[in-house]
Amino acid sequence: xxxxxxxxxxxxxxxxxxxxxxAVRGVSFEVRRGELFALLxxxxxxxxxxxxxxxxxxxxxxxxxxxxxxxxxxxxxxLRPRLGIMLQEGGLPPDLTVSESAAMWAGTxxxxxxxxxxxxxxxxxxxxxxxxxxxxxxxxxxxxxALAVLGRPxxxxxxxxxxxxxxxxxxxxxxxxxxxxxxxVTVLLTTxxxxxxxxxxxxxxxxxxxxxVTAGSTGEVVAAHPARITFALPAGVGLPALPGLREDLxxxxxxxxxxxxxxxxxxxxxxxxxxxxxxxxxxxxxxEARPASLEEAFLAVAGEGARA
Amino acid sequence: xxxxxVRSVGLAELKLFGRNRSAMFSALAVPLIIxxxxxxxxxxxxGGASAAALVVTSLLGYVxxxxxxxNLVATYVSRRxxxxxxxxxxxxxxxxxxxxxxxxxxxxxxxxxxxxxxGAGAILLGLPVPVNLPLLLLGVAGGVVxxVxxxxxxxxxxxxxxxxxxxxxxxxxxxxxxxxxYPVLDDAPGVVSAVLRAMPLSPVVDLMRLGWLxxxxxxxxxxxxxxxxxxxxxxxxxxxxxxALLIAVRRSFRWEPRR
Numbered sequence: 001x002x003x004x005x006x007x008x009x010x011x012x013x014x015x016x017x018x019x020x021x022x023a024v025r026g027v028s029f030e031v032r033r034g035e036l037f038a039l040l041x042x043x044x045x046x047x048x049x050x051x052x053x054x055x056x057x058x059x060x061x062x063x064x065x066x067x068x069x070x071x072x073x074x075x076x077x078x079l080r081p082r083l084g085i086m087l088q089e090g091g092l093p094p095d096l097t098v099s100e101s102a103a104m105w106a107g108t109x110x111x112x113x114x115x116x117x118x119x120x121x122x123x124x125x126x127x128x129x130x131x132x133x134x135x136x137x138x139x140x141x142x143x144x145x146a147l148a149v150l151g152r153p154x155x156x157x158x159x160x161x162x163x164x165x166x167x168x169x170x171x172x173x174x175x176x177x178x179x180x181x182x183x184x185v186t187v188l189l190t191t192x193x194x195x196x197x198x199x200x201x202x203x204x205x206x207x208x209x210x211x212x213v214t215a216g217s218t219g220e221v222v223a224a225h226p227a228r229i230t231f232a233l234p235a236g237v238g239l240p241a242l243p244g245l246r247e248d249l250x251x252x253x254x255x256x257x258x259x260x261x262x263x264x265x266x267x268x269x270x271x272x273x274x275x276x277x278x279x280x281x282x283x284x285x286x287x288e289a290r291p292a293s294l295e296e297a298f299l300a301v302a303g304e305g306a307r308a
Numbered sequence: 309x310x311x312x313x314v315r316s317v318g319l320a321e322l323k324l325f326g327r328n329r330s331a332m333f334s335a336l337a338v339p340l341i342i343x344x345x346x347x348x349x350x351x352x353x354x355g356g357a358s359a360a361a362l363v364v365t366s367l368l369g370y371v372x373x374x375x376x377x378x379n380l381v382a383t384y385v386s387r388r389x390x391x392x393x394x395x396x397x398x399x400x401x402x403x404x405x406x407x408x409x410x411x412x413x414x415x416x417x418x419x420x421x422x423x424x425x426x427g428a429g430a431i432l433l434g435l436p437v438p439v440n441l442p443l444l445l446l447g448v449a450g451g452v453v454x455x456v457x458x459x460x461x462x463x464x465x466x467x468x469x470x471x472x473x474x475x476x477x478x479x480x481x482x483x484x485x486x487x488x489x490y491p492v493l494d495d496a497p498g499v500v501s502a503v504l505r506a507m508p509l510s511p512v513v514d515l516m517r518l519g520w521l522x523x524x525x526x527x528x529x530x531x532x533x534x535x536x537x538x539x540x541x542x543x544x545x546x547x548x549x550x551x552a553l554l555i556a557v558r559r560s561f562r563w564e565p566r567r
């Protein structure tokens with residue numbers, strides 16, 4: 001085990017072009033040893049391309065990618081035994097069974113865990129004799145995860161590990177990932193599910209159109225975004241001036257549906273609003289107050305993209 | 309290359325081969341049908357043992373084309389489109405080990421067929437004992453390597469396993485014409501005969517015939533040592549093909565579907 005203080009994964013200024021399209025346009029981030037780092041982003045933001053660069057499937061056109069201090073493209077041979085990779089799509093031959101697939105994979109590894117142990121970790125023991133073709137999408141994802149951890153990796157790359165899983169399997173997968181983190185494994189994960197990132201990630205980056213737009217600890221990323229208050233106003237009633245709002249009061253009419261206020265001081269704004277409602281005997285239908293969440297941060301990024 | 313790891317992929321491929329009827333058919337049944345057609349056609353009656361040996365060596369060449377080349381193009385393409393190749397590259401195997409492991413079952417099947425054909429030829433058609441067995445084996449081994457590599461290159465130009473029927477035509481036709489016509493084309497213009505001689509199957513069949521019969525056709529058979537001189541040119545052509553194909557595979561092989 002090397003005792004460097006450098007990050008497990010370091011990406012700096014990475015660019016990657018496919019044909020005429022630049023999928024990744026200068027991405028930088030660092031994954032520290034033992035943490036879970038989540039890459040979020042809209043479809044086509046460049047997450048999978050970034051993962052491919054980290055996994056060493058491709059070489060960046062510009063910039064630098066290091067995994068455990070090695071170049072993942074040129075030093076694939078050194079790195080592979082220490083890396084577990086779960087691709088977005090499994091790539092298992094449809095006519096092999098679950099246990100045949102796992103046995104085949106184990107046969108290619110230096111120091112595999114026992115196949116039955118890994119299949120038990122992902123609850124697939126009962127499906128061992130079933131062909132991959134006949135597995136549900138969720139079962140395939142779990143088999144992919146099993147193969148990714150089969151070689152006892154130090155760094156685990158998970159590209160949308162829970163897509164297609166039912167809520168219970170998703171929870172199970174989270175538990176498994178937490179257990180791996182407790183064992184000291186470093187995890188880089190992409191996901192569409194913001195609650196997944198909020199549950200698991202120590203730090204995260206939000207990508208959009210090939211660049212990292214926001215990055216930091218989950219708390220830091222969330223703190224940069226406003227809380228939301230949503231309600232419906234009765235017809236003909238206008239809102240008073242309220243403190244802490246992000247933008248001027250919308251000129252609200254009841255027929256426009258629910259009002260959404262964005263505030264940096266949720267408690268103050270809400271107290272003021274509720275006081276005003278009581279004094280004027282106004283019913284705020286469907287009142288909802290939500291603190292800033294990753295979803296806000298994400299939607300803000302996606303929204304900027306939509307306006308651009 | 310770690311043979312245990314290659315074997316792991318090869319065994320999985322062998323299971324898949326056993327579960328794929330059309331691959332089984334073109335690898336196992338077609339050569340048998342052709343062999344049956346040849347042996348009942350009387351083509352081997354007139355010329356005696358050496359004519360029979362020419363036919364048998366052509367059959368061995370056909371096995372290389374059908375069982376190794378054609379099936380492997382389809383297999384490499386299917387595995388690429390199923391993202392199996394990308395998955396294997398996510399593991400510890402080297403690129404060479406992946407391509408070898410996937411090719412292994414086809415190579416084993418083809419080798420078994422060649423042994424059966426050669427054995428059947430020797431027993432049923434009364435073929436002579438090979439003049440230079442190492443040379444015969446060298447031809448077979450070189451042929452396997454050339455057609456595995458050629459399959460990998462053809463896979464680059466093949467989008468789906470079905471379209472392999474089309475994309476393999478140039479190589480199949482070129483090889484069949486090349487190896488079958490050129491021994492009887494002594495009167496053809498030099499360029500034509502040179503081109504035919506340079507087709508990838510031609511040096512393979514030449515080496516097999518030299519090893520077995522001591523001659524590629526009309527000339528008088530030579531002995532174990534004397535035949536080596538004649539083997540130099542086909543061996544050089546074979547080596548050139550292997551070198552060129554290795555470079556082509558390294559440079560152009562595609563490990564995942566085009567996006």
